[in-house]
Amino acid sequence: MPSQPPLPPLLAPYVSNLPDSSLTLVSSILGATSNWLILRFLHAALSSPSPNAAFGSDELHNGTKKKVVLVSFMRSYEFWRTEAKRLGLDLARLAEKQQFAFIDGLSELFYAPQPTATSPSISPAGLGSSPRTTLPMRSPPGAVPGRSPQPAGPTATGARGNATSKQAEPGIAKKLHFSGRGLASLDALEKDISSVIEQQKSSMEDGDELLLIIDQPDLLLAATGPSMGIGATEMSEWITALQQHAHATVLTLATDAPLIHNASTSGGLATPIETEHAALVIGLAHRARSVMQLRTLDTGAAKDVSGVLRISRGGGLNASEESLEEREALYFIQRDGGVKVFGRGES
Amino acid sequence: MSFRKRNIGLSPGVDRNAVPNATSQPAAPETTPGIRPSPDDGRPTTSTGTRSLDNLLAGHAGLPMGKILLVEENGTTDFAGALLRYYAAEGVIQEQKVHVVGVPEQWGRSLPGLIGSAESLDEKRSDRRKDDRMKIAWRYERLGEFGAVAGSRGAPTNPGEQDAAAKEAPAFCHAFDLTKRLTHPSITNMSFIPVMPSKESPFPAILKRLQTAITSSAANTIHRIVIPSLLNPTIYPPNASQPEHVLQFFHALKALMSAHNTRVTAMITVPLSLYPRSSGLVRWIELLSDGVIELCPFPHSADAMATSGAATSQEEPPQGMLKTHRLPVLHERGGGSDQNVGQDWAFVLSRRRFEIKPFSLPPAEGDTEAQEASAPGGMPKKSDLEF
Numbered sequence: 235m236p237s238q239p240p241l242p243p244l245l246a247p248y249v250s251n252l253p254d255s256s257l258t259l260v261s262s263i264l265g266a267t268s269n270w271l272i273l274r275f276l277h278a279a280l281s282s283p284s285p286n287a288a289f290g291s292d293e294l295h296n297g298t299k300k301k302v303v304l305v306s307f308m309r310s311y312e313f314w315r316t317e318a319k320r321l322g323l324d325l326a327r328l329a330e331k332q333q334f335a336f337i338d339g340l341s342e343l344f345y346a347p348q349p350t351a352t353s354p355s356i357s358p359a360g361l362g363s364s365p366r367t368t369l370p371m372r373s374p375p376g377a378v379p380g381r382s383p384q385p386a387g388p389t390a391t392g393a394r395g396n397a398t399s400k401q402a403e404p405g406i407a408k409k410l411h412f413s414g415r416g417l418a419s420l421d422a423l424e425k426d427i428s429s430v431i432e433q434q435k436s437s438m439e440d441g442d443e444l445l446l447i448i449d450q451p452d453l454l455l456a457a458t459g460p461s462m463g464i465g466a467t468e469m470s471e472w473i474t475a476l477q478q479h480a481h482a483t484v485l486t487l488a489t490d491a492p493l494i495h496n497a498s499t500s501g502g503l504a505t506p507i508e509t510e511h512a513a514l515v516i517g518l519a520h521r522a523r524s525v526m527q528l529r530t531l532d533t534g535a536a537k538d539v540s541g542v543l544r545i546s547r548g549g550g551l552n553a554s555e556e557s558l559e560e561r562e563a564l565y566f567i568q569r570d571g572g573v574k575v576f577g578r579g580e581s
Numbered sequence: 582m583s584f585r586k587r588n589i590g591l592s593p594g595v596d597r598n599a600v601p602n603a604t605s606q607p608a609a610p611e612t613t614p615g616i617r618p619s620p621d622d623g624r625p626t627t628s629t630g631t632r633s634l635d636n637l638l639a640g641h642a643g644l645p646m647g648k649i650l651l652v653e654e655n656g657t658t659d660f661a662g663a664l665l666r667y668y669a670a671e672g673v674i675q676e677q678k679v680h681v682v683g684v685p686e687q688w689g690r691s692l693p694g695l696i697g698s699a700e701s702l703d704e705k706r707s708d709r710r711k712d713d714r715m716k717i718a719w720r721y722e723r724l725g726e727f728g729a730v731a732g733s734r735g736a737p738t739n740p741g742e743q744d745a746a747a748k749e750a751p752a753f754c755h756a757f758d759l760t761k762r763l764t765h766p767s768i769t770n771m772s773f774i775p776v777m778p779s780k781e782s783p784f785p786a787i788l789k790r791l792q793t794a795i796t797s798s799a800a801n802t803i804h805r806i807v808i809p810s811l812l813n814p815t816i817y818p819p820n821a822s823q824p825e826h827v828l829q830f831f832h833a834l835k836a837l838m839s840a841h842n843t844r845v846t847a848m849i850t851v852p853l854s855l856y857p858r859s860s861g862l863v864r865w866i867e868l869l870s871d872g873v874i875e876l877c878p879f880p881h882s883a884d885a886m887a888t889s890g891a892a893t894s895q896e897e898p899p900q901g902m903l904k905t906h907r908l909p910v911l912h913e914r915g916g917g918s919d920q921n922v923g924q925d926w927a928f929v930l931s932r933r934r935f936e937i938k939p940f941s942l943p944p945a946e947g948d949t950e951a952q953e954a955s956a957p958g959g960m961p962k963k964s965d966l967e968f
Contacts, residue, residue: 264864264867264868264873264906264907264912265906265907265912265916266915266916267912267913267914267915267916269913269914269915270914270915271915307832308835308868308869309839309913310836310839310840310842312839312842313839313913317914340832340835340836340839341836341839341840342836343832343833343836344829344832344833345785345788345792345829345833345836453828453832453865453869456824456828456861456865457824457825457828457829457832457865458825459824459825461823461825462825488864488865488868490864490868491859492858492859492860492861492863492864493861493864493865496859496860496861504861505824505860505861505862506824507824507861507862507865508860508861511861530916535924540915540916541915541916565915567914567915567916569621571914573915
């Protein structure tokens with residue numbers, strides 16, 4: 235095959251047309267990261283449906299427009315933009331068309347550069363003076379999250395559009411800041427994210443769907459933890475609250491063995507970071523409609539296989555109403571960014 | 582006449598390499614010493630100061646800018662410290678700004694002395710070899726050489742570019758001598774950031790100094806962040822190893838790197854004996870790093886085995902195993918498709934070089950001893966794969 239389709243046929247039914255209020259879990263480990271799969275979710279939702287319509291399982295859905303809000307705690311906008319470009323997605327243009335919004339949970343989450351005299355010298359490197367320009371913008375929609383998006387929406391989006399295109403970095407809708415501790419700090423983050431979601435929704439028509447992708451929210455738990463008043467329960471409530479704003483939600487979580495198995499095996503030796511992480515991941519897996527597990531080959535590395543993708547039903551799947559075929563496949567990421575997904579023994 | 586023309590013809594070849602560079606991402610100016618575009622995708626890379634480590638990094642032949650390389654070490658040896666010294670020394674030679682966290686200035690004075698460029702050392706080595714070898718089939722002699730250097734895929738695939746680079750640019754990677762001390766005018770330019778014990782996390786103060794140093798410097802200054810023995814209790818206060826402190830630091834460091842992704846690289850070492858890989862904290866540190874390399878030195882008593890571990894009497898015996906758990910850029914994209922992934926590597930540290938080469942089991946007579954000695958290195962690997 236000369237070139238791979240951006241969305242492998244085997245994968246297409248699992249990443250496109252996610253049902254209403256569904257939760258999809260993507261689990262990754264150190265040697266098998268999930269970014270490529272998130273990009274496939276983005277592609278399935280955002281690409282113009284013409285060339286790949288045949289792969290979508292449901293033709294009816296091609297009429298609906300989809301929007302995506304991506305919250306990334308581990309990777310910068312620059313990374314997502316360049317990688318999406320390899321798939322033929324222009325995130326900057328999509329952000330202008332209000333189809334896509336990126337929320338930056340990396341650059342200023344825990345340590346924001348103070349807006350002092352040094353900030354002008356930051357701007358060439360891309361940080362800009364965005365914190366100061368976006369902060370006042372945030373408060374009006376943030377104060378009434380999700381309650382009255384219609385009146386606040388058009389003015390807020392208009393102002394936002396100007397603000398983002400003029401001063402802040404293009405494409406980044408909001409930068410998250412963590413401050414304080416416990417539930418209050420999570421609530422503030424939730425308000426930030428939901429205000430962006432509501433802005434996106436304000437330009438939506440009936441039948442449009444909004445997909446929320448949160449890349450590694452477990453980092454938030456790991457980097458704060460029970461000593462700062464945040465545990466697995468708080469995190470999973472936080473995710474539930476965000477889920478309510480979106481049509482469908484995709485989460486990526488780390489499921490490395492030390493993070494999952496230490497909590498159960500080593501008795502009293504497990505540290506809070508391990509027990510809380512395991513509780514969060516297992517709890518979410520029970521709520522999820524499907525779990526897409528990425529891992530490396532059990533038999534060691536191979537030259538033409540990057541890892542194993544296992545798709546299984548989650549605890550939240552309503553088995554009487556819909557069916558989800560469980561399967562395990564191998565995947566291979568080529569140097570050009572294309573992905574092959576194939577069964578064992580095939581190529 | 583014709584010779585001159587050919588020489589001119591070479592330079593567009595280098596330019597062609599830089600064109601995708603300019604379109605895909607803002608590249609460091611080509612004149613910056615110590616920076617060159619990756620042969621894989623043209624992103625700017627810098628040398629780690631160890632040639633065979635550069636070659637291991639997923640075809641980029643260097644550490645891509647804006648990436649964090651984590652070097653973990655088992656046991657009480659300090660091989661990772663040697664790697665870190667090479668990295669710092671390379672930064673000094675290339676007149677980059679080197680920031681060292683947590684150690685006093687003596688550390689900077691003990692950097693290894695410069696011998697020359699890494700290429701010149703390689704040539705010397707092969708000359709020496711040539712002398713004590715029979716001159717049979719001299720045309721094929723270099724073939725073995727290519728295989729011996731760890732994954733030197735950049736070199737054999739486009740030798741033309743290598744030659745051109747060697748002619749025009751100053752050396753990308755240098756060789757150092759551990760028994761000598763580095764003397765270079767810009768060695769005083771290194772900055773040492775102390776770890777201040779405090780009730781709160783000691784890291785915000787470090788971050789602030791790094792941040793101001795990077796943002797206040799000229800836009801073409803290249804920075805290296807060197808963090809030896811992170812979380813070592815002789816350097817860091819006990820509360821530093823609380824997840825909310827160290828993980829927030831790593832996250833903020835990652836943010837700093839991505840904000841200045843053409844100007845900064847970082848190399849960090851972690852003592853695994855104090856913070857084992859099976860703990861959740863270390864796993865999160867690894868997840869937050871772009872490259873993760875683990876050094877497993879052989880037990881010291883295994884000298885007898887080590888001599889038989891060398892494939893030939895001419896090779897130096899390996900001193901330990903090296904595992905690559907994650908490589909910059911490659912794994913961010915999803916992993917796979919690199920010939921260096923999943924291989925067993927051995928490393929040798931000698932006075933003049935840190936060499937990484939494929940690990941091969943010794944010939945039959947030393948077999949049982951070798952297996953015994955490599956068992957502590959071999960066992961955790963198996964459990965790593967069982968997820």
